[in-house]
Amino acid sequence: MKRLISDWNRTSLLKRIAIGVVLGVILGVVLPEITVIGLLGELFVGGLKAIAPLLVFALVANALSQTREGQKSNMTTVISLYIFGTFAAALTAVLSHYIFPIKLTLSEAAKTAVTSASQSPKGVGEVFNSLLLKMVDNPIHALGEANYIGILVWAVVFGFAMRTASQHTKDLLNTMAETTSQIVRWIINLAPLGILGLVFTAISENGVGVLSKYGLLLLVLVGTMAFVALVVNPLIALVMMKRNPYPLVFRCIRESGVTAFFTRSSAANIPVNLKLCEDLGLNPDTYSISIPLGSTINMAGAAVTINVLTLAAVTTLNIQVDFATALILSVVAAVSACGASGVAGGSLLLIPVACSLFGIDNDTAMQVVGAGFIVGVVQDSCETALNSSTDVLFTAVAEFSAWGKKKATAK
Template sequence: MAEKRGVSLIWQITIGFVAGILFGRMAAPDAVAYVDPLGKIFMALLSMLIVPLVLSSLVVGVASLGDLKSLGRIGVKTLALYLITTAIAIGIGLALGNLMQPGAGMDIALAKATEAKAAPSLGQVLTNMFPKNAFASMVNANMLQIIVFALFLGVSMTLAGEKGKPALDFFNSLAETMYKMTAIVMKFAPYGVFALIAVTVSKYGAAVLLPFAKVIAAVYIGCILHAVLVYSGMVAVFARKSPLWFFKGIKEASLTAFVTRSSSGTLPVTMECCHNMGVPDKVASFVLPLGATINMDGTALYQGVCALFIAQAFGIPLSLTAQFGILVTATLGSIGTAGVPGAGLIMLTLVTTQAGLPIEGVAMIAGIDAVLDMIRTSLNITGDAAVATVVAKSEGAEL
């Protein structure tokens, strides 16, 4: 949400992006070299955040669901729908990334050569998700293994009851601390983005930026397709209501999310819209706040498009198995990174790290994040409302 005073961070990043283009285009290469360390420092800081942020956030997110035995029908339905729609969103993003090829032809070289690794089999991907040594997984930043360990740890804390509460308190404190650290690092983002884009433009020319229009188009097309096909399809099939009824009922929340770019800030509007559509309070009060925390279909779709964009821009082939790994990582990771300032950027860093892609590409995406954030936030809360509507109907509500 934009701050009342000054320029909001996301627009500061956008200004840094534009300024970096101009500086890289006009300044001499020797002058650009002086700002290069700023970009490298920003990349290092982003990498520093990933492991503790994802671990603590995901543990708290899972454990905060409460007594797993008493979650009942509503909890199971809600979680299943959120995870399934998130996976579908990533699939749409990957499909559009393969179809539109937004990063093709950029030919950005890495400082050190990146060799394509032999693609592991699907069985190996699934087996490698489970860590033999959780601490080794953290040291090596193996994000899939960290996510699986965090899921087990969060569930175990819940089952341990009162004896698990001190451990949960520790991770809750660590998560809040990491959120503050993330906010500090993101303050540096405009300068890091400025430096990285300036170096890129200076080295490869301004034409290297043209594919960003394809990225924006792919994300917007994907979000619209997901809303029209998946969400309205869910409402029509399971809630027995027309898509027009649904989109008309949720339009105020969708527009609010588009303007504010905040799922949490839009939550009161979303709850009011769902109330007006006949969703009972007992369903809305559980499904919608949980959705604002873990349901990130718009962000997930953006991960698929951007991961392929980065791979194509740096000339790194991604096999179907590697793309399946992106789907799994982004689906599970969406639980752990929601609600964090700069969540989309942090989540993209998580996905690119797991896929073996250069995180320099994340800073390139950061420059257009304001435009992408609008549509993906709007899709996020539209998904929350669709799931609430379907769950309410399944519980016998008259919509």
């Protein structure tokens, strides 16, 4: 038994996760009634969500407390990439609409949408208002509710305030950050068991029959996200780094996207992304801030979902849309996506904001949201995988491009 455990621990995490996926599929098909297996997935995601807020606060506060006047970071570049990448994804969704126009059967989606109507924001102004209020949330409440905007703001405040503290106090904060990171490593090592449980739940509870009628919608959603991940993002990385981006792209998808696909939560994937950034040798002063920030504002997958479903509603209602209007929609979708919560289905509730541009009433818009929930089992997993893996990709691209500039200057 000891030898078996030792061999298991020496196996790469990705291989162990692959084994977990296979076992989850087999158990989901053969023993769907043993629901306790799914508890492994709930415990894994719950552990990640529980430690992530404290990890973000500790890492950001510690990183800023250790900084000195004039110390440079790549945050401006990272944020610019986040914003441009989200807009590019939204624009890609518009182009996919012109190539593959979709019509929905809205009446069947109405029942699913009813419970979501009260939670949906009524406009872009409400999205901004919500973001601003989250920034000044009580820090204890922000930690308890996993409000990452509030956590980041207070971590920055505490970090800058701690710059004038004694070295002993700074060492204590650094120890707290390292201890929290160690706990995260322990949880991540349980990923194979957690993903086994998540796959089991997905297989045992969700048949493919419900997706058959919405197959084209799902195909366009997933296909557009795949195009963004494999074509649009690599092009952005190529322009920035001036070298082949695909090794980095594939590593981000493999080590970040895979876990995000199964957890379906950008927030829960923050610890995974921080570990990947560490493995890539990136600057912790940058990634300790950019990764939690990316889980909130870098929402390429959400922008794709908002635009594809909104334009599907427009096609269904025979509303004519010129490219200029679609371009404005891309801006609104990119801005709205920044307000999408980092939980499963968060982007769907922002569809009514985009639909309002075309005069579509809220009741109809919520039927579109319902259609999104019907395909949400696959759509939301792909969306989260794109969002989360892109957080690491753009953080790395910003730093690698900076390294390239330094080398060019040295020559």
